[in-house]
Amino acid sequence: MSFKTAMEGYAKYEGLGNWAFILHRLAGLGVILFLIIHVLDTAAVYFKPSLYADAVSLYRSPVFGIGxxxxxxxxxxxxLNGLRIIYFDMINPNLWTIEINRKSVIWTWIITLVLWLPAAVVMGSHIIEHLGS
Amino acid sequence: MTTQTRKVEVPQGWEAFAWKWMRYSGVLIFILAWIHVLIQDILVGVYNIDINYVAGRWHGGFWRVYDFLLLFFAFSHGMNGTRQVLADYIHGAGARRALNWILLIIWAVVVVIGTVAIFGFTPPAA
Structure with a gap:
């Protein structure tokens, strides 16, 4: 068993439920990586305020803005996908069928994009307003 | 097509606790983290955030307690999630034990640093 075996397993076992699982993990790992950095940079307000100012100016760069x-x-x-899993696992395990799982994954993505797009427009316009400043 | 849910006996050890922890903490983090992201990233935005903003925000106790709860629950959830992902690729008993210890130490160090900052911070005299 290795990373390669696992990835081949993922590639062969296609399906929306499996993609939801992979993306849930990737999104979670991305957030925890940022969270470690974020806790440390915010802690600088107490430990080293000048460092906090540097961190904030870095976050204001367009690359970090897109990030x-x-x-x-x-x-x-x-x-959202976590709430879906919690609802299925803790409240109604009978929903764990391939059919319902796939449908609920599609709905999870629809709601995700509906909520994310306006947020992305607001944040993107902030980046553009501050370009070059 | 009807589906029968299979009932299995789950040993009530640490791993069962960790599994439930991800779900219960997940509901709480869903509320805490979404409000945090909505306010800080979208409504206020990084261009309006500096040390004076943090000083204003941590003036009273409410947001300090809020941020501590978010730190504690989100970071514990995330570190356990990282552990569960890595355990799918690391199979040796010794390697897994080492992994658990490394993640536990990172967890403790980051939570302590964050907690000290949240409650130790005093706004600079204006």
């Missing part, structure tokens, strides 16, 4: 928009997508998707 932030992707981060919000990860938070929205991971949160």
């Amino acid at each position: 932030e928009i992707i981060l919000v997508l990860c938070v929205i998707y991971h949160g």
Whole structure:
């Protein structure tokens, strides 16, 4: 068993439920990676305030701005898909059928995009307003 | 097509606790993290955030407690999630034990640093 075996397994076992699982993990790992950095940078307000100013100016760069928009997508998707899993697991396990799973994954993505797009427009317009400043 | 849910006996050990933890903490984080992201990333935005903003936000106790709860639950959820993902690729008993210890230490260090900052911070005299 290795990483290669696992990835081949993922590739062969296609299906929306499986994609939801993979994306849930990737989004979660992305958020926790940012969270470690974010806790440490915010802690700088107490430990080293000058470092906090540097961190914030870095976050204001367009590259980080785009990263932030992707981060919000990860938070929205991971949160909604997580609630879906919690509802299925804890409240109604009979929903764990291939059919219902696939339909609910599609709905999870529709709601994710409906919530994310306006957020992305707001955040994107903030980036554009501050270009070059 | 009807589906029968299969009932299985789950041993009530640490792993069962961790499994439930992800779900219960998930509901709480869903509320705490979404409000946090909505306010800080979308409504306020990084261009309006600096140390004075943090000082205003942490003036009273409410947002300090809020941020502590978010830190504790989200970070614990995320570190356990990382552990569960890595455990799918790391199969040796010794390697898994080492993984658990490394993640536990990272978890403790980051939670302590964050908690000290949240409650230790005093706004600079204006």
